[in-house]
Amino acid sequence: MTGLAALLGLVLLGALGPAPAHAEAGPPGALATGLHVSDGRLVESNGNDFVMRGVNHAHTWYPGETQSLEDIKALGANTVRVVLSNGHRWSRNSAEDVAAVIGRCKANRLICVLEVHDTTGYGEESAAASLDQAADYWIGLKDVLTGEEDHVVINIGNEPWGNTDPAGWTAPTTAAVRKLRSAGFEHTIMLDAPNWGQDWQGVMRAQARSVYAADPAGNLIFSIHMYSVYDTAQKVTDYLRAFVDAGLPLLIGEFGGPPDQYGDPDEDTMMAAAEELGLGYLAWSWSGNTDPVLDLAIDFDPARLSSWGQRVFHGENGILQTSREATVYGGSQGDTRAPTAPGAPAASAVTATSLTLTWAASSDDVGVTGYDVVRVNGDSEAAVVSASTTTAAVTGLTADTAYTFAVYARDAAGNRSTRSAAVKVTTDKDDGAPGTKCAVAYRVVNEWPGGFQGEIVIRNTGTAGIDGWRLAFTFADGQKVTNMWGGTPAQDGGKVSVSAASYTSAVPAKGSVTVGFTGARGSTNTAPTAFTLDGAACATS
Secondary structure, three states: OOOOOEEEEOOOOOOOOOOOOOOOOOOOOOOOOOOEEEOOEEEOOOOOEOOOEEEEEOOOOOOOOOOHHHHHHHOOOOEEEEEEOOOOOOOOOOHHHHHHHHHHHHHOOOEEEEEEHHHOOOOOOOOOOOHHHHHHHHHHOHHHHOOOOOOEEEEOOOOOOOOOOHHHHHHHHHHHHHHHHHOOOOOOEEEEOOOOOOOOOOHHHHHHHHHHHOOOOOOEEEEEEEOOOOOOHHHHHHHHHHHHHHOOOEEEEEEOOOOEOOEOOOHHHHHHHHHHHOOEEEEOOOOOOOOHHHOOEHHHOOOOEOHHHHHHHHOOOOHHHHOOOOHHHOOOOOOOOOOOOOOOOEEEOOOOOOEEEEOOOOOOOOOEEEEEEEEEEOOEEEEEEEEOOOEEEEOOOOOOOEEEEEEEEEEOOOOEOOOOOOEEEEOOOOOOOOOOOEEEEEEEEEEEOOEEEEEEEEEEOOOOOEEOOEEEEEOOOOOEEEEEEOEEEEEEOOEEEEEEOOOOOEEOOOOEEEEEEEEEOOOOOOOOOOEEEOOEEOEEO
8 A cells, every 4th residue: 555546456355364374483593683573573682572653754755855754753653664766666766865764764763664665566556666676676775774774674565466366475575585685684674465565365464474484584574554454353453463373573564544435444453453462553654645635744744733643643552652762772661760740831922823832851761752742621631742842833723712731751661751730821812804714625535336535625714723613515416424534524414514523623824624534425426515614604615
């Protein structure tokens, strides 16, 4: 799966279940240095477990977005999977560029998973590169990669087989591993599944033992990509537990949450099961997707997380809650001491819709890695923004409104401090037009017989922020909303009312939020022509 055309490659979602994995596996040869697999677990050179918690970043298509790794780290990730190209399908990433990526990963204390994306859908996608060609690319980068075994995992090729004859995945996968080992690579090697990464025919699950045994270093980790094939808790847990029970190393190398035309991935179970079983996960993807429903951050802006981004970073079993920094960077898996509470925040640069908070630093026996600003409302609180320094900008506020903010500190091991003292601040009055002025853009993302996926972008064209909203519109052709993210729908005939979700409730002046949904339709699917927000008519665009 990729944010580009391969969403995608799911032309068949058949009920053919994966074949069972078999008995426990142990490394057939000597362990490699640096990150390596031991007893079916990914561990660091000191033997500590390392559980990946991170995201994918489309570097090869957005080479100028160099700030992204710092932003991803500031949100708590310990790993980033970086999209590269060997030049077969997209512009080749040079040795100098790859060295710079590794340097940025290390500077931001991230484990770097590097992958060649050109292999996506081989055997079904005519433009795809082979795994052998991807292996040649890695060999050409050997001078850059040697010595980085503590910091870099080599993901030979992304989703290197489509749905056509997926059994053909096994031999070239094994050959590519052996080719890299023969060239002297000691890194952990990551292997993506066939069926566009989702292994819905169970080939990787059935062949994982034989492929693992073919690696003389015993240093492979298998990667399953989980999208709409994995739409029930049982499908998710059955697949993950098969590898764990067999002692075979596995992570969720990509996964999505928003529904598509093929189904609704069960991301809650994916994240909960990964945490329960101690397996890594890497969400797709930071930003820049052709279909932005999978963007974690809107326009590469960490202050504008989508609903999907809020779920991954701040939700239950999310990155902020479960990530632990690699010990090679100073993180300590045995560290249970929380940082001291930060100083009470002070507000400055207060406007009608924004302000800046600054606080005294926390201290920790290992080291503070970040701060989380929360809005306090009685006995409840809500995440506002994360920061790597002792200052943060807070946007999307409502004019002439009282707010209470406080701050937590967290350390490299993920321990969280007690909450700081709070600050109360009232935003400035707004003398301009009311913040209920709006514009709405509606589009059909995908259609299929009897159903469709839609997207609604709500723009605040006023001069003050909106905090809480209700959108109303009417379907003309009997369409029915069947599932929605970013809002809560209510429908009476053709009339639809949408209440804001907690993570889309605040819309800053000149800002926007996105609501997505799937729906049922008949033979026609006319778009709504009029929208109101809190009873006021909106422009359409």
